[in-house]
Amino acid sequence: MQEKIKNMSPEELKEFQKQQCIFCHIVSGKVPSKKIYEDNKCIAILDINPANIGHILLLPKEHYMIMPQVPDEIMAHLAIISKQLSNTCLKAFQCQGTNIFVANGLVAGQKAQHFMIHVIPRFDGDDLNFTLPENPLTEAQLKQIRDMLRQKVSALMGFKIEEKTPLPTQTQETANPVEPIINTKDEIDKTIDKIEKGAEETEKILERLSGKKEAETTPEKKKEKANLDDISKLFS
Amino acid sequence: MECPICQKLKENKNKIYEDELVTAFLKDKSASPGHIILAPKKHAPIIENYDDKIVSHIFVIANKLSSILFETLQIHGTNILVNNGLAAGQDVPHFHLNIIPRMENDSLKLDWTPKQLAEDEMKTAELKLTQFTGNVGNAKQQKTETIEVKEAETIGNGDEDEEENYLIKHLHRIP
Numbered sequence: 001m002q003e004k005i006k007n008m009s010p011e012e013l014k015e016f017q018k019q020q021c022i023f024c025h026i027v028s029g030k031v032p033s034k035k036i037y038e039d040n041k042c043i044a045i046l047d048i049n050p051a052n053i054g055h056i057l058l059l060p061k062e063h064y065m066i067m068p069q070v071p072d073e074i075m076a077h078l079a080i081i082s083k084q085l086s087n088t089c090l091k092a093f094q095c096q097g098t099n100i101f102v103a104n105g106l107v108a109g110q111k112a113q114h115f116m117i118h119v120i121p122r123f124d125g126d127d128l129n130f131t132l133p134e135n136p137l138t139e140a141q142l143k144q145i146r147d148m149l150r151q152k153v154s155a156l157m158g159f160k161i162e163e164k165t166p167l168p169t170q171t172q173e174t175a176n177p178v179e180p181i182i183n184t185k186d187e188i189d190k191t192i193d194k195i196e197k198g199a200e201e202t203e204k205i206l207e208r209l210s211g212k213k214e215a216e217t218t219p220e221k222k223k224e225k226a227n228l229d230d231i232s233k234l235f236s
Numbered sequence: 237m238e239c240p241i242c243q244k245l246k247e248n249k250n251k252i253y254e255d256e257l258v259t260a261f262l263k264d265k266s267a268s269p270g271h272i273i274l275a276p277k278k279h280a281p282i283i284e285n286y287d288d289k290i291v292s293h294i295f296v297i298a299n300k301l302s303s304i305l306f307e308t309l310q311i312h313g314t315n316i317l318v319n320n321g322l323a324a325g326q327d328v329p330h331f332h333l334n335i336i337p338r339m340e341n342d343s344l345k346l347d348w349t350p351k352q353l354a355e356d357e358m359k360t361a362e363l364k365l366t367q368f369t370g371n372v373g374n375a376k377q378q379k380t381e382t383i384e385v386k387e388a389e390t391i392g393n394g395d396e397d398e399e400e401n402y403l404i405k406h407l408h409r410i411p
C-alpha cells in the first residue's frame with residue numbers, strides 16, 4: 001500500500017483520500033447518516049458521537065482536509081448555515097446556547113480528515129466546558145507575537161498598523177502610538193486574492209498538521225506524497 | 237459599564253487586523269500565546285443578531301488569521317470557537333470568534349467525552365431539528381444590512397417568532 005501511494009499523481013492521491021474518507025461516503029450517500037440539512041455546497045448531519053444531544057456536523061461536500069484549504073466562497077456559505085443551524089438548535093431543543101467549533105489539526109482535536117464545523121447545543125448546567133483559560137502574557141511576549149502577526153497580516157491582508165514613536169512627555173493613555181489604516185472593500189478583495197495564491201503555504205501547514213517535523217527536508221517532488229502518506233497514516 | 241469588547245476595539249494596542257466590518261486583537265489574557273479575538277465592530281450579543289454579510293465575512297477573515305497563525309507561530313493546530321450564550325461559556329455580551337493556536341502537549345482542554353445515545357434518542361433529535369430546518373439556506377439574500385439587536389434570524393414560521401424572541405432574550409442574559 002505504501003508503495004502504491006508513493007507512485008500516485010496528486011490527482012490520484014486526492015481521489016484516494018476521498019475514497020478513504022468516511023465523510024465523503026456520507027456526502028455521496030454510500031454511508032447512511034442522520035441528515036439535518038443539505039444544499040449543493042454542504043451537508044449537515046448528526047454526530048454519532050455527540051458532545052450533547054443534537055450535536056451537528058456541518059461539512060462542505062467537497063473534500064478539504066483543513067480549513068486553510070477551504071475557498072472563501074465555501075467558508076462564507078458554511079458560516080451562514082452554521083448561524084442558521086445554531087438558531088435551529090435553540091428552537092428545536094429550547095437550549096440556552098450553542099458552541100460553534102472548528103478543530104484544525106490533530107493537536108487541536110481534529111479527528112476526521114474532512115474539514116467540518118461543529119454546532120453543539122448547550123444547556124444550563126450540562127457537563128461540557130468550553131470556558132477558556134486566561135493566562136496572562138508578559139508585555140514582551142505580547143509585543144513579540146503582535147509584531148510578527150502584524151507583519152504577516154500587512155503582507156497578506158493589506159492591513160497595516162503604523163507604530164509612531166510616542167513623544168516622551170506623553171503618558172501611555174494619551175499617547176495612542178498606533179494608527180490603523182482601515183481596509184476598504186476593494187482591499188479586502190485584493191487580500192482574498194493574495195491569500196488564495198498562498199497555496200504552497202497551505203501545503204506547509206498540512207505537513208505540520210500531520211505531525212511532520214518542519215526541519216525534515218524532503219526533496220521537492222516527494223514532499224506532497226510523503227505528506228499525504230503521513231496524514232493518511234495518522235488518521236487511519 | 238461599557239462592553240469590554242467594544243472597549244478593546246477602540247484601542248489600537250493589540251490590534252492585529254481591522255476592516256469596515258470586523259476587528260481582530262491579540263488577547264493579553266490568553267488560552268495560548270497568539271490567541272486572537274475577532275469581533276464585529278457593531279455591538280450585539282450573539283451570532284443570531286448579525287446579518288449574513290457580517291457572519292460570512294467574519295468566518296472568512298477567521299480562516300485567514302488562522303492561516304497566518306500557522307505561518308507565523310510554528311504551531312500545529314488551531315481552534316475556532318464561538319461561545320454563543322451564557323450556557324455555552326460566553327463571558328462577554330458581544331459576539332466574537334476565538335482563534336486559538338494549538339501546540340502538542342499544550343494544557344488546553346477543548347474536548348468532550350462522546351455521549352452514548354440510544355437510536356431512538358438520535359432519531360428524536362433528528363426529528364426535532366428537521367422540523368425547523370425547512371428554510372435554512374433560503375432567506376439569505378433578503379437580509380437587510382442594518383442589524384437590530386432584537387432581530388432574529390427567521391427560520392421557520394412566523395408563529396415561532398415569540399418563542400424565538402424569548403430564546404434570544406434568554407441568551408442575552410450575560411453579566
Ligand SMILES: [Zn+2]
Nearest residue numbers: 021024063114
Ligand atoms: Zn472527505
Ligand SMILES: [Zn+2]
Nearest residue numbers: 239242279330
Ligand atoms: Zn460590545
